[in-house]
Amino acid sequence: MRRRTALALIPALCVPPARRAAAQATFPDRPLRMVIPFTAGGSNDIVGRMIAEGMGTRLGQSVIVENRGGAGGVIGSEAVARAPKDGYTFLLGGSGSFLISSLVQPRVPYDIIRDFAPIGFIGAAPAVIAVNPRVAATTLAELRGLARSGGTPVSYASPGVGTTGHLLGALMAQVFGAEMDHVPYRGTGPAMTDVIAGRVQVITNAAAPFLPHIAAGTLRALAVASPRRLAILPDVPTTAEAGFPDILSATWYGLLAPAGTPPDRIATLHAALAATLADGSVQRRLAEEGAEVEPSPQPADFGRYIAEDRARWQQVVTRTNIRAE
Known part of the structure; x- marks a missing residue:
């Protein structure tokens, strides 16, 4: 190698690896895909499309919604679990389609803790x-x-x-x-x-x-069935107020990527989700669906919530031997 060429390369070699990687690839640099494990038109679809629109605006790329219903949410969830671990595909997970389905369906080809990386909690109805x-x-x-x-x-x-x-x-x-x-x-x-x-x-x-x-x-x-009264039904007491604090249930929503997705990409998606949920118009539209916005401070917080909720519902499923047909 000529000395002049070698000297010309020195500045590039001195750039920290993280900065070189950032210069080579900006995430996201193409449209992303949100999989909703339900057919179009239901509450999951409404919430998912609302979040996809908001995140797309903040990421500078379109978030394309793909409805993949069937098998109580298993088909859509499996598609994300098996997707490339690059941050471009993520799942709108929910209490029924993601968590409870994993407990009652006879054959679930993934583990909701091991095979997914939490991005963030959206809220609960x-x-x-x-x-x-x-x-x-x-x-x-x-x-x-x-x-x-x-x-x-x-x-x-x-x-x-x-x-x-x-x-x-x-x-x-x-x-x-x-x-x-x-x-x-x-x-x-x-x-x-x-x-x-x-x-x-x-x-x-x-x-x-x-x-x-x-x-x-x-x-x-x-x-x-919540610790707090609903703003849209202010006169209806909570189960705790009624004397039954153990009766708690909500339809919740959150985003998950395939396990192994790079943490920096998870962080980018989490930030876009948090910014979307901070938007007053999004909060009002979610409230119309009966959902209370509860953004998770960090992706790991959502992961802990999933583990705790799974343990709670696992007890109910075990005691009653509930299985989907």
């Missing part, structure tokens, strides 16, 4: 416990009394076997010390229709679909 207004219960304590009366078991509707609504009903039965009949449906809509008609007595779900029916008097809200 606490479950509202509601009944048909003809049910002789205006409080959760009265519902327990009805369930323990020794007559026909109280029935509760859910969007399907192994869903959040199914597990919350099972948790209520455990806490009440009573038998309750589970009536599964194919989605929240038909379940709510039958409760309003009086064919089933109890239903639990995020608040948003219930609001018009509560206002019209065709559903009666007994409690919110």
Whole structure:
């Protein structure tokens, strides 16, 4: 090598490796992909697209939403677990499609702790416990009394076997010390229709679909399964206020990447998510979906939340032997 050429290379060789890497590749430098493990149109899809739009603006690249529904969320989640570990593909994970599905589905081809890297928590929509207004219960304590009366078991509707609504009903039965009949449906809509008609007595779900029916008097809200009251239902007590602090449940949302994604890319995605969640318009739109924004300070905080929530629901699944069909 000529001396002049060697001298010309010295400044480049003296640049720290991190700065050289940054100069060679800026993340992201092309569109990203958010996988939503549900078909389009539901609450998960609405929340995911809202977050994708906000993050895309802050990252300077489009975040393309890909709906991959099926198998209770397993198909979409597996697609992300097996995706390249480069930060360009991430999952809108949720309490039902990601966590509970991993506990009740017969075959899950991934481990939600080992095979995913948490990016950040988005927020949670606490479950509202509601009944048909003809049910002789205006409080959760009265519902327990009805369930323990020794007559026909109280029935509760859910969007399907192994869903959040199914597990919350099972948790209520455990806490009440009573038998309750589970009536599964194919989605929240038909379940709510039958409760309003009086064919089933109890239903639990995020608040948003219930609001018009509560206002019209065709559903009666007994409690919110959350430590705090909901701003959109300020007169409905929490389960703790009603005397049942162990009955807690929410439909939560968060972002996850494949395990092994570089930490600096996770940090970039986390920062874009945090900035999106700090936007007042995003907060208002999420509130309309019944979700309370709760950004995690660091990705690891979301990881700890997942582990703790899985341990809590694992106890319910083990005691009741719930399995998706």
